[in-house]
Amino acid sequence: MKTDSPFLELQDNAPRVRVWFDGQPLDLPAGANLAAALLAAGVRVFRHTPVSGAPRAPFCMMGACFECLVETGGGVRQACMLEVEEGMKISRPHEAEAGDATL
Ligand code: FES
Numbered sequence: 001m002k003t004d005s006p007f008l009e010l011q012d013n014a015p016r017v018r019v020w021f022d023g024q025p026l027d028l029p030a031g032a033n034l035a036a037a038l039l040a041a042g043v044r045v046f047r048h049t050p051v052s053g054a055p056r057a058p059f060c061m062m063g064a065c066f067e068c069l070v071e072t073g074g075g076v077r078q079a080c081m082l083e084v085e086e087g088m089k090i091s092r093p094h095e096a097e098a099g100d101a102t103l
Pocket of ligand 1: 035057058059060061062063064065066067068069078079080081
């Protein structure tokens with residue numbers, strides 16, 4: 001799934017692999033930075049704060065702010081510190097408890 005995004009990929013001819021974000025298929029560039037690839041694919045909300053439910057998305061892109069937390073590989077991790085890998089299953093942390101899930 002490709003959606004409109006204000007973010008552009010530097011190499012849009014990179015080989016794609018299928019990943020799943022909150023159950024929706026996305027074809028992202030293999031080996032790309034996961035946070036950047038999700039932003040370029042149109043994902044706007046990576047998580048919601050546990051207290052107010054405010055939406056959050058990557059801010060620093062260097063592992064400092066923790067705004068890019070996603071659940072993948074059995075744990076909650078910083079998307080900006082991961083590379084896109086075939087078959088990744090990614091979800092918003094604790095989203096099942098919160099209920100809402102929109103891109
Ligand atoms: S964007 Fe700040 S830690 Fe990932």
